[in-house]
Amino acid sequence: MRMGTGLLIGIMLLSGAVSVGAQVTYKTVTAKKKGVVSSAKMPVFRAKTPVAALANQTLFAFVKKGQTAFLKENSAPPKGFPVPDYSQEYIAKTHYNYAPRLISVEVGVSFYTGGAHPGYAVQCFNFGNIDGKVKRLGLLDLFSKKAEATDTRQQIKDALLNKLHSLKDIASFVKDGTVTDLTNAQLDNFVILSDGLEFIFSPYEVGSWAEGTITVKLSVSELGSEFRKMLLFAR
Known part of the structure; x- marks a missing residue:
């Protein structure tokens, strides 16, 4: 289990599980108006490859769209009302950076607009060159x-739900029957590791806020014989 800790201003890139010849710089992006600020320190993958270019374009577009919406949704208060102190942050962790073929990034978004605690959600981004086509994966x-799409999704869904049931003291919504199924969007919210995939569930998806962000890893063997493991191992 991992938990967002407070409201930092910025986006932090942590070294990933796989980093081959990785050149990463940073660009700070800030948007603000009276009483509202959103800030990000964006990773820029410097490799001159189509995969790196797509990763940069997509991640910057994601942050720009999120910042624009955050400022729009939290407009200035009417005259005479106190100015709010609202903030939004982006925290990124790169799990896989082999720019010729695969880049995998986890982006946590924390935001505070009043209340007992900030909101927090995780969005995963995977980019790759699959059969000669560069795309978000x-x-x-x-x-x-x-592999049949329906069968593959059901296989992964069953494996995730079984593991969620086995986790100690977390994933309470699965254990009490509130959550009995997973959406395709949740099945696509994973990061790529050197030895498998890690699926990430934001607070309230499969457990309470207090349970934090919940992760479930499926190893290469658990992903089954149709998993294209050479995408991870080949250099």
Whole structure:
């Protein structure tokens, strides 16, 4: 279990599980108006590859869209009312950076607009060159073409729900029957590791706020024979 800790201003890039010849610089992006601020220190993958270019374009667009919406939704108060102190932060962790073929990034978004605690959500981004096509990757892209989409999703869904049931003191919504299924969007919210995939659930998805962000790892063997493991191992 991992938990967002407070409202930092910025986006932090932590070294990933796989980093081959990785050159990363940073660009700070800030948007603000009276009483409201959103700030991010964005990673820029410097490799001159189509995968790195797509990662940079997509991540910057994600932050820009989020900052614009945050400022728009939290407008200035009417005259005479106190000015709010609202903030938003982006925290990124790179799990896989082999720019010729794969980049995997986890972005946590924390925001405070009053109340007992900030809101927090995680969005994962995976980019790769699959069969000569550079694209943002979903779960099915990592399985062989002969694998049936419905069967693959059901296989992964069952494995995740079984592991969530087995976690100690967390994933309470699964254990009490509130959550009995997972959406395709949740199945696509994973990061790529050197030895498998890690699926990430934001607070309230499969457990309470107090349970934090919940992660479930599936190893290469648990992903099954149709998983394209050579995407992870080949250099």
